[in-house]
Amino acid sequence: MSEATLINIHAVLKTSSVNGPGLRMVVFFQGCSRNCPGCFNPQTHPLDAKTLMTPAEIFNEYYAGGVEGITVSGGEPFSQPAGLERLLESSRARGLSTVVYTGFTHEELLKMPEASVALTFTDALIDGPFEIEKTEKTLLARGSTNQRTIFLTGRYAEADFYMPGKIELIIGKNGIVTGTGFGGIAPFGNIAFHNTP
Numbered sequence: 270m271s272e273a274t275l276i277n278i279h280a281v282l283k284t285s286s287v288n289g290p291g292l293r294m295v296v297f298f299q300g301c302s303r304n305c306p307g308c309f310n311p312q313t314h315p316l317d318a319k320t321l322m323t324p325a326e327i328f329n330e331y332y333a334g335g336v337e338g339i340t341v342s343g344g345e346p347f348s349q350p351a352g353l354e355r356l357l358e359s360s361r362a363r364g365l366s367t368v369v370y371t372g373f374t375h376e377e378l379l380k381m382p383e384a385s386v387a388l389t390f391t392d393a394l395i396d397g398p399f400e401i402e403k404t405e406k407t408l409l410a411r412g413s414t415n416q417r418t419i420f421l422t423g424r425y426a427e428a429d430f431y432m433p434g435k436i437e438l439i440i441g442k443n444g445i446v447t448g449t450g451f452g453g454i455a456p457f458g459n460i461a462f463h464n465t466p
């Protein structure tokens with residue numbers, strides 16, 4: 270399959286230990302029209318092109334090895350289903366596990382032909398919109414308790430997503446501190462950080 274499909278990218282983390290099991294490369298897609306109240310990353314909402322890259326270019330620029338998998342988040346990854354499919358397929362070809370966060374439910378995705386193909390390359394899907402009234406401490410790597418962790422292969426189990434209160438703070442070259450992860454932090458409750466440098 271061709272890797273020529275361009276993906277509109279918001280940001281990429283070369284490594285993270287708070288966006289799914291083990292050490293992972295994290296790709297944040299740009300663009301989401303869902304507008305969940307309290308969304309943790311409104312910068313990813315605009316559908317305008319931010320950074321357009323093919324899967325091969327993403328790996329060439331950001332893949333440093335030493336990670337067990339890739340996590341795709343956003344934004345809404347399934348708003349670019351062809352690019353998502355090719356990124357996940359490229360990840361599998363490199364022996365990486367695949368985790369995808371989406372605002373769609375699994376049932377909704379199964380009715381979308383292109384999304385269904387991307388799901389065949391997904392090990393674990395965290396589904397459903399962020400619901401700010403359900404942000405009590407979830408213990409799992411998710412933003413709100415309505416979101417399900419659905420295992421589409423035998424690669425992972427729920428215990429692999431148990432990471433209560435884990436966040437990473439990243440100090441950018443410009444001195445701006447941003448965070449990523451899912452932290453149950455008093456007095457704020459469970460907060461999903463996906464702001465990236």
Ligand code: SF4
Nearest residue numbers: 301304305308344372
């Ligand atoms: S929480 Fe996710 S699905 Fe909801 S608006 Fe934000 S990026 Fe979109």
